[in-house]
Amino acid sequence: MSTGGTEVAPPADPIDVVLGRDGIYRSCAEEMPLSRAELVWRAVRSHRETNDAYDRYCVRQGLPDQDDPELPLDRVPLLPTVLFKRDPALVLSKGGTPPLTDTTSSGTLGTVSTVPRCDATLMRFFGTVAIGDREILGSETFDRAVFNVGPTIHDAPNLWIAMVMAGVGVIMPSRSYLDEERLLAEELARDLQRDGRDRNVLLVGPPPLLLDLARVAAQDTRLRLGPGSQVLTIGGWKRRGGEMVEKAAFRSLMADAFGLERDDQVRDTYNMVELNSVLFECAHHALHVPPWLAAMARDPRTLAVLPSGAGGLLSFLDPTAVSYPCFILTDDFGSVRYDAHCACGMAGDTVTIERRVNRVESRGCALKLDVEGRSS
Numbered sequence: 001m002s003t004g005g006t007e008v009a010p011p012a013d014p015i016d017v018v019l020g021r022d023g024i025y026r027s028c029a030e031e032m033p034l035s036r037a038e039l040v041w042r043a044v045r046s047h048r049e050t051n052d053a054y055d056r057y058c059v060r061q062g063l064p065d066q067d068d069p070e071l072p073l074d075r076v077p078l079l080p081t082v083l084f085k086r087d088p089a090l091v092l093s094k095g096g097t098p099p100l101t102d103t104t105s106s107g108t109l110g111t112v113s114t115v116p117r118c119d120a121t122l123m124r125f126f127g128t129v130a131i132g133d134r135e136i137l138g139s140e141t142f143d144r145a146v147f148n149v150g151p152t153i154h155d156a157p158n159l160w161i162a163m164v165m166a167g168v169g170v171i172m173p174s175r176s177y178l179d180e181e182r183l184l185a186e187e188l189a190r191d192l193q194r195d196g197r198d199r200n201v202l203l204v205g206p207p208p209l210l211l212d213l214a215r216v217a218a219q220d221t222r223l224r225l226g227p228g229s230q231v232l233t234i235g236g237w238k239r240r241g242g243e244m245v246e247k248a249a250f251r252s253l254m255a256d257a258f259g260l261e262r263d264d265q266v267r268d269t270y271n272m273v274e275l276n277s278v279l280f281e282c283a284h285h286a287l288h289v290p291p292w293l294a295a296m297a298r299d300p301r302t303l304a305v306l307p308s309g310a311g312g313l314l315s316f317l318d319p320t321a322v323s324y325p326c327f328i329l330t331d332d333f334g335s336v337r338y339d340a341h342c343a344c345g346m347a348g349d350t351v352t353i354e355r356r357v358n359r360v361e362s363r364g365c366a367l368k369l370d371v372e373g374r375s376s
Contacts, residue, residue, distance in 0.1 A: 096323030149205035224259035
């Protein structure tokens with residue numbers, strides 16, 4: 001549209017306005033351009049308009065065609081993660097501008113999830129990373145370097161965890177110290193000696209690889225980190241679940257091995273390939289739900305939303321994704337505390353992850369969407 005020869009830019013999407021705000025985790029609801037519920041329902045409407053299979057699924061679930069912001073968020077039809085393993089084409093929404101990137105899970109349980117992401121979806125994801133890094137971890141990108149002991153896009157071009165770290169490398173200086181499955185401990189020790197003494201370091205990787213590195217660090221003082229450094233876990237134990245260390249013991253082990261002053265310098269994150277936002281752990285080890293994301297624990301038998309603190313299957317309603325409906329029923333068992341007042345000073349929802357369930361009873365919703373997506 002033009003007026004007198006001057007191009008008028010389209011208004012910014014409200015979710016992009018939210019992601020561009022400073023101090024969003026500590027903002028009160030009145031300061032948000034739209035409420036969390038409004039952001040989610042806008043996303044539902046967009047995906048119904050651009051994804052015929054999801055629209056038919058919504059109809060079958062009894063969701064009204066017209067917008068009703070008063071509807072509770074537990075009415076949003078969920079996609080079980082198994083659907084991304086069975087037929088990823090069904091989840092593709094046409095709102096995303098090509099090219100699309102197929103991001104994949106590791107497939108350690110035998111099947112791979114594939115999630116189509118457009119550039120806008122990817123950029124919003126990395127926006128959630130930058131916000132959490134700044135507001136939860138409390139870092140500034142200019143004063144530290146990232147040392148990555150996870151997989152890289154060189155070894156696994158479409159693997160989600162590798163793409164995440166590649167994107168982090170755009171936000172802040174980073175290097176990788178994993179060659180396929182071989183940990184490059186000597187190279188890391190050398191670079192820490194050269195570059196890690198005068199700046200803070202963020203050491204990032206999956207827990208089992210950090211555990212391997214910690215065993216080396218316990219015998220090699222060159223791997224000690226500076227006083228303002230942090231260790232951040234991403235991903236899970238996967239094939240090495242038999243080596244899993246209890247969280248408090250893991251933090252203590254990391255702090256001792258890398259010469260950190262406090263165990264609050266060891267933090268966790270929560271994400272999966274199907275989810276387009278990252279949850280970061282604060283200094284008091286609470287996983288904080290971003291203010292644009294809705295998290296709920298559900299009864300495994302009925303999928304009814306459970307009260308605050310009760311354990312069930314975790315589900316997420318994420319309005320940041322454009323190229324697929326990011327309304328996910330996970331395979332993770334945990335709890336959500338609503339409107340919690342954390343000792344770190346932030347108020348809002350927090351999530352506790354308890355365990356991964358082996359088999360999810362999704363009440364046939366994957367099959368329903370499969371059938372409806374193929375019907376005319």
